Amino acid sequence: GNSVTQMEGPVTLSEEAFLTINCTYTATGYPSLFWYVQYPGEGLQLLLKATKADDKGSNKGFEATYRKETTSFHLEKGSVQVSDSAVYFCALSDVTNAGKSTFGDGTTLTVKP
Amino acid sequence: NAGVTQTPKFRILKIGQSMTLQCTQDMNHNYMYWYRQDPGMGLKLIYYSVGAGITDKGEVPNGYNVSRSTTEDFPLRLELAAPSQTSVYFCASRRQGGGTDTQYFGPGTRLTVL
Numbered sequence: 001g002n003s004v005t006q007m008e009g010p011v012t013l014s015e016e017a018f019l020t021i022n023c024t025y026t027a028t029g030y031p032s033l034f035w036y037v038q039y040p041g042e043g044l045q046l047l048l049k050a051t052k053a054d055d056k057g058s059n060k061g062f063e064a065t066y067r068k069e070t071t072s073f074h075l076e077k078g079s080v081q082v083s084d085s086a087v088y089f090c091a092l093s094d095v096t097n098a099g100k101s102t103f104g105d106g107t108t109l110t111v112k113p
Numbered sequence: 114n115a116g117v118t119q120t121p122k123f124r125i126l127k128i129g130q131s132m133t134l135q136c137t138q139d140m141n142h143n144y145m146y147w148y149r150q151d152p153g154m155g156l157k158l159i160y161y162s163v164g165a166g167i168t169d170k171g172e173v174p175n176g177y178n179v180s181r182s183t184t185e186d187f188p189l190r191l192e193l194a195a196p197s198q199t200s201v202y203f204c205a206s207r208r209q210g211g212g213t214d215t216q217y218f219g220p221g222t223r224l225t226v227l
Contacts, residue, residue, distance in 0.1 A: 041220075044205075045218070100171065
């Protein structure tokens with residue numbers, strides 16, 4: 001079956017540091033890939049997505065590139081802010097199977113001033 | 114649009130009690146999903162629906178039931194609550210077709226079974 005493996009956390013960075021959160025996946029077919037963000041006490045919000053190989057998703061300074069050859073979708077941001085502190089989930093969605101999603105376990109990011 | 118709404122926000126149950134978690138979406142989405150999120154873990158799919166009257170099991174369906182009588186509503190029923198069902202429950206919806214596969218999530222229901 002499908003699976004998503006995320007870099008274990010927690011991750012603590014200083015403001016303006018560079019962020020990388022690794023994500024690799026196993027899937028049959030050609031899934032879409034997502035990064036979701038969850039702030040304390042809230043549901044998941046879509047951060048960015050990519051639907052095919054070599055696509056780059058980007059939003060709010062975050063980027064991730066769909067790498068089929070390495071089955072990866074690493075999240076990056078050049079300069080993090082305190083407001084980026086949250087839990088980040090990598091996920092894949094199989095549109096050929098009712099769009100069911102498989103999620104990684106999440107990575108908690110804390111950014112200190 | 115309110116998006117996806119869930120009630121209640123919090124609930125404490127005793128072992129053996131039953132309850133229904135409500136989920137409503139106002140985006141006319143065909144697809145709806147129920148997930149549970151255990152501490153420090155990702156989301157696990159409980160049940161899903163591809164349209165009114167059609168439901169199917171996900172990865173962890175045991176101890177739960179669902180129904181989908183309308184496009185808007187997708188309630189999740191817990192029968193005979195057990196401590197292992199202590200979790201945060203999220204409902205999500207997705208539009209069918211158009212190549213979009215983004216799911217929209219509700220704010221969650223935090224359930225504790227004692």
